[in-house]
Amino acid sequence: MPNGQVADRGVRAGLPAVESSRGLFMQVRKQRRLLAFAISTALALPVAAAVTATTAQAVDCVGVSIPLTGNIQTTINANPAGTTYCLAAGVYKLSSPISLKTGDTLWGVGPSPTTGTMLSGAQVMTGWVASGSNWYVNGVLPPDYGSNTTGIQCEDNVLNQCWRKEDIFRGSSTQLVRVGSIADLAPGKFYADYAANRVYVRDNPTTTTMQISRASSAIASGTTTDVTVRGLGVRYFANQSQSGAVQLGTRWNVFSVSIAYNHAAGFKFEQGDGASLSASGVSYNGQLGGAVYRATNFSVTDVEVHHNNPQANYQVYDWESGGIKVSTHSTGVLDTVTTHDNLGVGLWADSYAGSSATTSGLEMRDSAITNNSADGIRFEISSNGYIHGSTITGNGCDLLGRRGAGVGGLFDGAGIDVNTANTVEITGNTVSGNFNAIGGQHRKDRTLEDNVTPIYLTGLNVHDNTVTSTRCANGYGLGLTGVVTNDKAGHPQTYTTDNNRFVSNDYKIPAADGGLTAVRYSWAGSNSHKWATWTSPTGDNQDAGGTAVAIP
Incomplete structure (x- = not known):
């Protein structure tokens, strides 16, 4: 199994393990995508109609009913762990986070702001x-x-x-x-x-x-385990920076939710080992769509994450804003995530995500990452990444003039940007129209958590991707692929024994930019290499088995 690949996805996402039946698996995936699309569409609808909705609860919910006039927390406190709570259609106004018990289920009518169940802060x-x-x-x-x-x-x-x-x-x-x-x-x-x-x-x-x-968050996880949350909308919470309006703990299963218009992150896995978020929409939150912190074997599946950081105005280029950020020894999978139009990075692994000690890493697969203001995917100071099967288009095109951003060279990032990380495999992706294409960076003075042991860009394996080497539509960026370092003299191994390589990738380069004679590759301290130098055994010696063609 490739580094970072996670087995038993169906079980971990709260669905039957159907990988053995491709047809059934695709049916389940299609249903989930349709549900996620419906949730995302509902996010743009007004919430006023929900205020006067009836108190009808979810048809299939069997448990303790809580009417709109009821107090959710008081009801939970009065019942044993493992209780199912059936919420009504309409808006529940919260002044403090809901604290559930182990094994509880919180079940709403649905995430629609007009006909569903809404938790409002x-x-x-x-x-x-x-x-x-x-x-x-x-x-x-x-x-x-x-x-x-x-x-x-x-x-x-x-x-x-x-x-x-x-x-x-x-x-x-x-x-x-x-x-x-x-x-x-x-x-x-x-x-x-x-x-x-x-x-x-x-x-x-x-x-x-x-x-x-005003309320600080909707649902707090604490040390509670094995909770299910489904069929809810979550809006208007005043959560502080780097915290989630919805928190997920160990083995929590959250699905069919919409999370929008909260101040910081929409969701956060808080040491949520084995937790999952699926078939949901996350948008218009002030800082991030979501975050994953110290969570092993987590999954985010069939989730649309878009237009986050629109008003709070956190730094776009390089500070915890945008789509989803995974950090601090978290391992698991981001699968069929659609992340677009976020003011920041689309999908970001940072601060020792993955695991250098085991083969259990971080997988990003089968996703669509488009039109995010900074990198499409950034894998930084982390280990054992597996990035595959995704479409990465139009990212990094909104950085010109942003705080901290440069002129668009490979040091400024790329559609897929691997920064001072180790053992990252990138394969089967389609990359086009980003400010740069696929890049590796080594930055000196980066260390492990002991603040002493240096970390290097090592084991970057980029193979069998399709790269259309076009710049952003607005002309920003250089359309580069390759590896850069700011410590070539101090650590020349970046280009030799650190085993960073490109193999069998296929490139399409606009004829108007020069086609095969266009400058599109960066290696050994130069950002001005052409295809002939890039592939020559006496040059960069990259992309054996690869192709390059000029396109209109």
Whole structure:
């Protein structure tokens, strides 16, 4: 089994193991994709209709019913572990996270904001007062909680407000942009004065419902194991940076959920060994679609992750924003994930994800990664990666002028970017139209967790991919494939005994860029190599068995 490949996917995703029957497997996958598409589509719908919905519960749910007027946590506290809770259609307003017991099931009608079950962390704001061209309301903010002292990086590091948790919504899905003073107010923006406990807006707030996110998260995992959550929408939670509105613990199974408009991450595996998230939609969250932290044997399957980090404005290029980030010895699989239009990296492994001690690593497979502002896939300071069968298109094209981003060379990333990591296999992918194609980087002074032992780019095996070596449609990037290092003199092994290699890849290069004579390859300190040099035994000696053709 290739490094990072995970067996028994069907069982781990909470479905029968159907790998032995290809036809049945494909039927299950198709059903899941259709469900995920329906959930994603529902995210854009208004939530107002759900407020007045009937109290009908899920037809198949057998357990303890909790009406909209009931208190979910009080009901859980009054029942034994292993209870199934049947929620009604409509909106449950939460002031604190739900804490379940081992073996519990939380079952909603469905994730649709109009006909399903919604967990909301928002408060409706009333009592607006006109003040010149602005409006304000008192008493809706928490006490001021200080300044950004934890290293959180905002795209706008002058305003430096991305870490502030409270978001304002006009109606159900129009999120206002935070500004730093009353003088900066304009339509579509808000100013929060924590000292005065007052929120200001420019748009007339009396013609619609105005909400502020206040509750810290929807579902907390703690040490509880073997929980199932299904058929829910989760919106408007004021979760702090790097935390999830929905947390998944050990052997949790979460499916058929929509998670949107929360301040930081939509979901987070919190040491959730054997946990799974499937058939769900995650969008318009302020920082990340989701995160996986210290979780072994996890799975994320048939999930659409899009348009995250749209308003909170965390740093786009290089600080925990965008689609999904996996870190800290997490091992498992990201399978059939559609991640697109996120302001950040599409799929990101970092900070010792995977495992250098075992063959159990991190697999990213059969996914569609498109139009993310930074790298499509970034595998950084991690081990045992297996990236295959995916389509990676149009990523990194929104970096020009972004904080920390460079001019678009291979050091700035790629559609698939492997950065100071070891034992990563990249195969069977289709890569096109990114700011660079497939790149490896070695950066000096990177270490293991002991902060002493250096880590190098080693064992990068890129083979049998199809690469259309086009730049971004806006002209950004260089369309490069290859390996770069900022320590060639100190560690020349990057190009020799570290076993980084490209084999049997097929390239398509626009004739207008020069076709086979175009500069598209980077090796041994040069970013200006052509196909002849790239493949020559006396040159870079890469891509034996590969092909290159010019395309119109």
